Amino acid sequence: MTDIFVAERENKLGGKKDQDNLTSVKKQVPPFPEIEPKKENPPAREEEKKQRFAHEELIHFKSKEIGLFSSFHLYPINVSFKEQEENEEIILLLRKHFVTNFYWIFLTVVLIFLPIIFFLNRSLFPVPPIPDKFNVMAFLLYFTIIGAYVYINFITWFFNTSLITQKRLVDVHFVDIIYHDMAVTRLNLIEDISFTQSGFIKSFFNYGDIYVQTAGEKLHFDFLAVPEPDHVLNVIENLMGGEKNVQ
Amino acid sequence: MYNNLQFLINPFFLLKILMLIMIFVFIIFMLIVLVQVRSMARTINQPRTAIVVTVGIILLLAAASLFLTSLVIL
Numbered sequence: 001m002t003d004i005f006v007a008e009r010e011n012k013l014g015g016k017k018d019q020d021n022l023t024s025v026k027k028q029v030p031p032f033p034e035i036e037p038k039k040e041n042p043p044a045r046e047e048e049k050k051q052r053f054a055h056e057e058l059i060h061f062k063s064k065e066i067g068l069f070s071s072f073h074l075y076p077i078n079v080s081f082k083e084q085e086e087n088e089e090i091i092l093l094l095r096k097h098f099v100t101n102f103y104w105i106f107l108t109v110v111l112i113f114l115p116i117i118f119f120l121n122r123s124l125f126p127v128p129p130i131p132d133k134f135n136v137m138a139f140l141l142y143f144t145i146i147g148a149y150v151y152i153n154f155i156t157w158f159f160n161t162s163l164i165t166q167k168r169l170v171d172v173h174f175v176d177i178i179y180h181d182m183a184v185t186r187l188n189l190i191e192d193i194s195f196t197q198s199g200f201i202k203s204f205f206n207y208g209d210i211y212v213q214t215a216g217e218k219l220h221f222d223f224l225a226v227p228e229p230d231h232v233l234n235v236i237e238n239l240m241g242g243e244k245n246v247q
Numbered sequence: 248m249y250n251n252l253q254f255l256i257n258p259f260f261l262l263k264i265l266m267l268i269m270i271f272v273f274i275i276f277m278l279i280v281l282v283q284v285r286s287m288a289r290t291i292n293q294p295r296t297a298i299v300v301t302v303g304i305i306l307l308l309a310a311a312s313l314f315l316t317s318l319v320i321l
Binding site: 159 | 259262266270273276277279283284287289290291292293295298299302303306309310313316317320321
């Protein structure tokens with residue numbers, strides 16, 4: 001049979017002598033004044049810290065003030081919406097990627113150069129001679145209408161905004177000038193969320209469509225052509241608590 | 248008796264009227280757009296909305312001055 005030896009416990013600080021020395025030192029050093037720990041609201045602070053950490057990867061999108069052509073902005077300053085609650089902070093402001101405006105910008109450039117081409121090759125077009133003052137006025141009216149075309153397209157892009165707050169998703173639609181609506185859903189009503197990013201242009205400029213299915217009155221929230229769709233998805237997921245089904 | 252009304256069938260006069268009507272319709276359209284922009288600015292307040300509204304007002308003023316100029320010189 002093997003014997004089991006149990007070694008005697010030794011004090012890490014050494015022998016009894018060392019302990020006596022320590023107690024003597026302790027007696028000489030005056031005790032520190034007791035500092036009461038600061039009473040904070042630990043869960044709220046930790047939650048906020050957690051949230052900030054989750055968005056750290058997007059911190060390079062955070063700048064002081066939102067730009068006129070900005071389509072992705074983290075913690076935008078001086079932005080508010082109609083039914084914003086107290087202590088409701090906007091985390092993300094999203095618009096369609098600016099590349100999606102390419103079509104009307106290209107068309108505008110063509111329309112600007114069209115009269116120049118017309119005047120240079122006037123002989124090719126059978127136009128009856130009209131006084132110069134009519135030409136000048138028509139020219140000015142033409143460019144004012146182009147200005148209006150640019151303006152309307154720009155405001156359509158500018159006001160089609162999606163907001164993500166720590167409580168809700170807000171989708172503002174502004175279509176065809178005479179129609180606009182605002183849909184809001186609470187984060188706890190979100191049932192399913194997914195994004196698609198298909199095609200060369202979308203992959204190259206890194207934008208895609210986010211589809212949110214809710215249990216609210218409006219069943220679908222579509223954030224179309226938003227930049228960084230994977231990050232947006234992560235932000236929404238983090239805000240939801242990461243427990244939902246994310247495809 | 249109707250000699251004084253001959254200008255009504257003048258093609259340039261008709262062209263002038265046509266341009267004035269076009270500019271007038273454009274002004275009304277821009278007014279509607281500006282009302283909508285103001286409404287949207289209330290719905291969602293952004294720091295650069297003021298610039299957007301200013302550009303809209305400039306366009307409206309340009310159209311109004313075009314209308315008056317057409318009325319005078321054409």
